[in-house]
Amino acid sequence: MGVENVIEWIQSAYPNDSWKLDSHNGDDFGDMLGRSFAKYTDEEILNAVEKVIDNVQELPSVATIKKYADNARRANRVPYYQELPFTRQKVDMRQVEKARSQVFSKEKTYSPVITPELRNFAKAHFHDITDTLIAKNYCELIANMETDCMENGYPTTMWMNKKTGCIDTRVVIPWNIRKSKSSFDKFGKEE
Incomplete structure (x- = not known):
């Protein structure tokens, strides 16, 4: 204009x-x-x-x-709002730096704390699992323990690779739910 x-x-x-x-x-x-x-x-x-x-x-x-x-x-004009004051706990960075240096060191001196609850949870799913494998899969086991092996309302199952010892979590969708969401039968042919 x-x-x-x-x-x-x-x-x-x-x-x-x-x-x-x-x-x-x-x-x-x-x-x-x-x-x-x-x-x-x-x-x-x-x-x-x-x-x-x-x-x-x-x-x-x-x-x-x-x-x-x-x-x-x-x-x-959009009014200017001052930031609300909030309290924040101070983090002891020495502990964070110590853990970080242990994780990224060549000696790999860091090992997570394996609680009895975590050990019992891991043994319930993998009866012959060692503490070394629990430490290796610590994040995966803790996540599944905290969610009771559920993901978005569906049950999950854990699989361990026999060669690497890595645990993988997979969502289990019951057959009746899968069948209702798809027009394919169990052999991949359209009904």
Whole structure:
């Protein structure tokens, strides 16, 4: 949208005073509009001119249009909210750094704390599992222990790779749910 469009719009809204914006006066008015509204969006300018036309009976000055634009800009401004104060416990970074250095050291001196509950949970699923394998799969076992072997309402089962000793968790979807969500039978043929 250009300044010419704004001038034409104002001239059509104020036909008795439109002669004041012809030729030289119109050029001066347009220059003032262009300089005054350089930092405004087209939408802000149009809204301001619309408000001026609704509220001002005579041909408005650039200052009047700018006043309406400033008021609209202030009304649409998002208020600034200060951050709410919150208390935060200090973390002893020495312990974090010690654990980090143990995990990433070449000697691999870090070993997770294997609680009796975790050991019993692991033995219930894998009767011959050792503490070394429990430590290796610590995150997977803890996650399954905390969720009672459930994922999004479905039961899960854990599988151990015999070669690597890594435990993998898989979601078990009962056959009647699978069958209702699919039109394929158990052999992959469409019914």
